[in-house]
Amino acid sequence: xxxxxxxxxxxxxxxxxxxxxxxxxxxxxxxxxxxxxxxxxxxxxxxxxxxxxxxxxxxxxxxxxxxxxxxxxxxxxxxxxxxxxxxxxxxxxxxxxxxxxxxxxxxxxxxxxxxx
DNA sequence: CTCTTGACTGAGG
DNA sequence: GCCTCAGCCAAGA
Numbered sequence: 001x002x003x004x005x006x007x008x009x010x011x012x013x014x015x016x017x018x019x020x021x022x023x024x025x026x027x028x029x030x031x032x033x034x035x036x037x038x039x040x041x042x043x044x045x046x047x048x049x050x051x052x053x054x055x056x057x058x059x060x061x062x063x064x065x066x067x068x069x070x071x072x073x074x075x076x077x078x079x080x081x082x083x084x085x086x087x088x089x090x091x092x093x094x095x096x097x098x099x100x101x102x103x104x105x106x107x108x109x110x111x112x113x114x115x116x
Numbered sequence: 117c118t119c120t121t122g123a124c125t126g127a128g129g
Numbered sequence: 130g131c132c133t134c135a136g137c138c139a140a141g142a
Contacts, residue, residue, distance in 0.1 A: 041125085
């Protein structure tokens with residue numbers, strides 16, 4: 001008796017923390033890794049609280065590679081600056097070479113089972 | 117309890 | 130490729 005939704009938010013934070021430097025992922029990819037691909041919105045919702053955590057939310061974008069959440073950062077271009085600081089090219093709020101910098105937790109990490 | 121909003125995604129036109 | 134609609138789950142009013 002242990003629904004996956006038990007620590008959904010915490011799991012989101014864990015996955016985001018595992019994103020390698022210079023890589024990005026999408027909300028759906030994280031949700032899919034957690035076993036709830038339909039809960040992509042919840043990932044974004046969880047990110048809303050990430051401002052009080054040490055979570056690199058700037059590495060999480062939507063499936064188009066668009067910086068949809070940049071408005072949640074202090075500056076209007078802070079998110080883009082951080083990404084460029086990591087070697088990611090961003091033009092007009094959209095990540096260039098998105099497929100090359102995309103990091104899929106479902107493939108990079110082991111299947112979700114348990115977390116130490 | 118019901119209704120709205122939201123850092124989303126996939127399918128259809 | 131772009132636009133629109135519906136589904137999804139959680140939190141707040």
